[in-house]
Amino acid sequence: MDVEGEGVMKTQAVNFLVEYLANLGVTHIFGIPGGPLTPFYMAVYNGRKIEPILTKHELGAAFMADGYARVRGGIGVCCGTTGPGSTNLITGVASAYADSVPLLVLTGQVATKAFGKGASQESTEETVDIVEMFRKITRYSALVMRGDKLPEMLHRAMSHALGGRTGPVHLNVPCDTMFHEVEYGFAQLRTPIVRTRTFDRESIKQAVVALLRASRPGVLLGHGTVLSDACYEARLIAEMLSIPVATTPKAKGAFPEDHKLSLGVFGFSGHPAAEKYLLENGLDVLLAVGTSFNEWGSLSWDRRLQPRESLLHVDIDPAQIGRNYPSKVPLIGDANWRRWRP
Numbered sequence: 001m002d003v004e005g006e007g008v009m010k011t012q013a014v015n016f017l018v019e020y021l022a023n024l025g026v027t028h029i030f031g032i033p034g035g036p037l038t039p040f041y042m043a044v045y046n047g048r049k050i051e052p053i054l055t056k057h058e059l060g061a062a063f064m065a066d067g068y069a070r071v072r073g074g075i076g077v078c079c080g081t082t083g084p085g086s087t088n089l090i091t092g093v094a095s096a097y098a099d100s101v102p103l104l105v106l107t108g109q110v111a112t113k114a115f116g117k118g119a120s121q122e123s124t125e126e127t128v129d130i131v132e133m134f135r136k137i138t139r140y141s142a143l144v145m146r147g148d149k150l151p152e153m154l155h156r157a158m159s160h161a162l163g164g165r166t167g168p169v170h171l172n173v174p175c176d177t178m179f180h181e182v183e184y185g186f187a188q189l190r191t192p193i194v195r196t197r198t199f200d201r202e203s204i205k206q207a208v209v210a211l212l213r214a215s216r217p218g219v220l221l222g223h224g225t226v227l228s229d230a231c232y233e234a235r236l237i238a239e240m241l242s243i244p245v246a247t248t249p250k251a252k253g254a255f256p257e258d259h260k261l262s263l264g265v266f267g268f269s270g271h272p273a274a275e276k277y278l279l280e281n282g283l284d285v286l287l288a289v290g291t292s293f294n295e296w297g298s299l300s301w302d303r304r305l306q307p308r309e310s311l312l313h314v315d316i317d318p319a320q321i322g323r324n325y326p327s328k329v330p331l332i333g334d335a336n337w338r339r340w341r342p
Contacts, residue, residue, distance in 0.1 A: 008185055013147030014043040014178035020154055021104075022049040023189045025074050029053065030061040034081020036108030036175040043178075058085055062092020066101050073229070075161055079106040082123050086130045086172075094137040096168045099250065100227055102161040103168035105134065111176040112145060123172070134170040141170040147180020165317040166227055206329045207287070210310040214285035217243045218278055218307075220266060222297060223250035224290020224315060230335035231255065234289055243287070246274040248297035251290070267297045275299070283307040289314040289335050293324040301325075 011019075017040065021029075030053045033041045044050050055061040058080040065076030078093075080086045086107040096103045107130055110119040116126040123130035124143075134141040140160040144150055150173075157169040211217055221234050225247075231254045238245045238261050245255045246266035255262055264271030266278055278286075279302060286307040291297055292315075298305055306325050313320075313327035314335050321330040 008183055010181055010183050012043075012178065013144075013150045013173075013180045013182045014039045015047070016150060016182045016184060017154070017173075017178075018043045018047045018050065020151075020189055021077060022047065024158070026050055026077055027072075028068060029077040029079060030055055030064040030068070031079035031106075032058055032061065032081070032085060034085050034108055036110060037079060037081045037085075037106075039175060039178040040079065040106065040108075040173070058088035059092050062089045062096070062103070062105070065103050066092060066096045066099075069096075069101050069103060070226075075102045075104055075158070077104045077106065079108075081108040082110055082130075083120075083128075086123055087128070087133070090133065090137065093134065093168050093170070097137045097139075099223060100166050101168065102166040104157065104161065105138065105168055105170040107134075107170065107172045109143070109172050109174040109177075112174045113176065131170070131172050134172075137168070138170045139165075139167040142172070144171055144173045144177055147177050147182050150177075150180075150182060151184050200332075203329055203331050207310075207312045207331060210285050210312060210329060211241055211243070211287065214309070216281065216283050217241070217285040217287065218263075218283045219243050219245040220278070220286060220288045220291055221245060221247045221251045221254045222289060222291025223248065224292075225251055225254045225335060226290075228290060228316065228334055228336040230289065230337075233335060233337055235259075237287070244277055246270075246278060248291050250297070267299055268295075270299075279304040284309040285312065286310075287312045287314070291315075292320045298324065 028051050032055060044052050061078040065078035069076035078089060080089045089105060093105055115124050131141050131143050140157050142153055144153055157171060161169045219238055225231060225234055235255060244261050244263050246263040247254050249265055249267045252265050257264055263274035263277050266274035284307055301324055310328040311325055312329045314331040315321055316334055318332050321327050
């Protein structure tokens with residue numbers, strides 16, 4: 001790594017990539033080495049900050065990175081070489097996309113000078129376009145043609161992966177691009193993540209009034225509660241107002257099931273107590289946090305889940321509000337108020 005001028009450094013793109021991931025808190029990557037990915041694995045080895053985990057198959061790498069992100073928080077990283085190494089990742093990445101799990105998917109590519117010439121396992125728009133393949137199952141998918149554009153593209157990718165509704169992103173990096181020179185400052189090693197944080201004040205007032213007036217309220221926590229690390233906030237509200245709490249199947253564990261207010265899991269393979277409380281006698285107010293009301297989490301969109309008075313729907317993604325149940329008070333923002341700006 002060379003230093004040129006005050007605060008400006010120069011290095012190869014692949015070294016910048018590894019340093020960026022280390023600064024992001026990544027401790028492990030998952031995948032299988034292959035020819036075009038060799039420069040990346042060598043940079044990981046030389047950097048000594050990230051441990052590569054060798055998997056039996058790229059599909060396993062995607063699922064392991066998914067599990068890493070869920071358990072540890074932050075982003076998981078998986079990689080596959082060009083051709084079948086990249087396509088083998090697809091099912092695992094699609095699963096992460098469906099569950100809004102943040103992943104960085106790195107795929108190798110033949111040298112740019114070989115594009116369109118029928119190089120072995122070329123995966124460009126001239127053949128099997130791997131960037132387009134991943135576009136439908138990621139929040140961002142791009143080909144890095146120039147190393148000096150890597151800092152900018154990493155920033156954009158991480159903003160999509162970790163800001164707002166989280167999910168996987170994909171960068172396809174040709175093997176020669178990895179050796180391009182990059183100039184950068186320390187600020188470029190970090191990506192400030194902008195989230196939709198605070199809610200509309202009037203909506204908050206309406207929600208508070210509805211909850212305080214409710215005679216039979218309920219809380220339903222979805223997977224978004226876990227992704228936002230908002231389990232503490234959900235428990236605090238439930239205990240303050242003595243409201244029974246159920247979770248969707250994917251949010252199991254978001255609320256302690258030995259708690260006196262716990263109804264257990266609501267949805268397919270759920271608990272009878274949750275189904276009885278939420279459906280049989282009817283709610284007047286339901287506070288739903290981080291749930292899309294999908295088929296599994298709503299018992300096939302059971303209409304009895306719609307409360308008599310108010311559905312208070314909290315979600316960071318506006319597209320989820322009112323998708324399956326009309327919401328009287330939509331609350332668009334991050335359920336984790338510890339991350340709100342003052």
